[in-house]
Amino acid sequence: MTKIPKYWNKAKKYLSKKDRIISTLIKNYKSPSEIILTSRRDIFFSLCKSIIGQQISIAAANSIFLKFKKKCKNKINPKVVSKLTTLQLRNCGLSRQKIEGIKNLSKQILNKSFNPKMIDKMNDEEAILYLSSLKQIGRWSAEMILLFTYNRSNIWPIQDIGLLRAISKNYKKKYLPPERFVNLLKKRFSPYCSVATWYLWRSIDPEPIQY
Numbered sequence: 001m002t003k004i005p006k007y008w009n010k011a012k013k014y015l016s017k018k019d020r021i022i023s024t025l026i027k028n029y030k031s032p033s034e035i036i037l038t039s040r041r042d043i044f045f046s047l048c049k050s051i052i053g054q055q056i057s058i059a060a061a062n063s064i065f066l067k068f069k070k071k072c073k074n075k076i077n078p079k080v081v082s083k084l085t086t087l088q089l090r091n092c093g094l095s096r097q098k099i100e101g102i103k104n105l106s107k108q109i110l111n112k113s114f115n116p117k118m119i120d121k122m123n124d125e126e127a128i129l130y131l132s133s134l135k136q137i138g139r140w141s142a143e144m145i146l147l148f149t150y151n152r153s154n155i156w157p158i159q160d161i162g163l164l165r166a167i168s169k170n171y172k173k174k175y176l177p178p179e180r181f182v183n184l185l186k187k188r189f190s191p192y193c194s195v196a197t198w199y200l201w202r203s204i205d206p207e208p209i210q211y
Contacts, residue, residue, distance in 0.1 A: 005151045011192035015199075018188055021170050025199040043116040044109060045076050046149040047134070050141045051101045052094065060093075067092040082106040101136025108134070124152055147194050156186045156193035166200035 016023040052068060053061035071088055072080050081102060089099045108114035114134060119127045124146060131142035143157040157163055167182060168175040189196040 005153065007153050007192065008195065011153065011195040015189060015192055015196055019185075019196075022189070022196055022199055025170070025203055029199060029202050041149065042076075043119070043145065043149055044078055044105070046145055047105055047131075047137065047141075048076060048081070048102055050144060051098050051105070051136045054098070054136065054141070064093040068094070078106040078109040082110060098136060101134070104135045119146075119150065124154060127152075147197070152194060154191045154193045156189070156197060158182055158186075160197075162201055162204060163197055166204045170200065170203055 012026050016026055048068070049061075049065060052065050056064075068089070069076060071084060071092055086099055086103075089102065090096075094102070105114070109116070119130065122130060127146055127150075128139060128142040131137050131145055132139055137145075140157060140159040143155050143159075146152040147155040147157070164176055164182070167173060167177045167185065171177065171181070171185075173181060185196070186193055
């Protein structure tokens with residue numbers, strides 16, 4: 001894991017001035033042991049974890065990922081994964097679609113048709129579209145990668161159920177919160193939507209979210 005993002009403390013000051021609710025959340029979660037948006041900076045690891053965890057419970061995802069990690073002998077990289085057979089991956093508990101997604105990801109990185117280094121040169125929307133071109137990676141998954149792996153500062157994942165629930169709870173809005181209000185918050189929190197998102201998540205989940 002890397003250190004917390006360089007913009008984090010500046011973002012907290014900025015958001016505290018912009019929004020009373022976020023200011024309160026920041027004060028509530030200011031302990032020295034606070035776990036923030038740390039990153040492995042390992043795009044392949046994160047994409048595999050994203051594909052494995054889709055549409056299943058956290059417990060199920062963790063169980064399958066541990067089996068997958070063991071099958072890779074703790075070396076989750078394109079070369080190792082590309083050598084795993086469909087049967088080996090199925091025995092980890094992966095569906096056909098997820099196996100295709102992981103195998104395709106390995107192949108594209110190895111043949112350089114997908115180049116993670118390109119993402120650093122892209123703005124957020126370009127990076128989301130680029131990541132979404134991968135099998136089994138949609139907009140939400142791409143946003144989680146930019147938030148947790150690349151620590152982009154202004155990600156506002158409006159397809160995320162947890163974020164929408166947190167907005168409804170903290171701002172006394174019905175669920176789902178009105179799109180107009182969600183967009184208003186995005187304008188208010190920019191350029192630090194990622195930080196606001198993290199604190200809103202904390203308000204509904206006692207465990208710091210990691211990805």
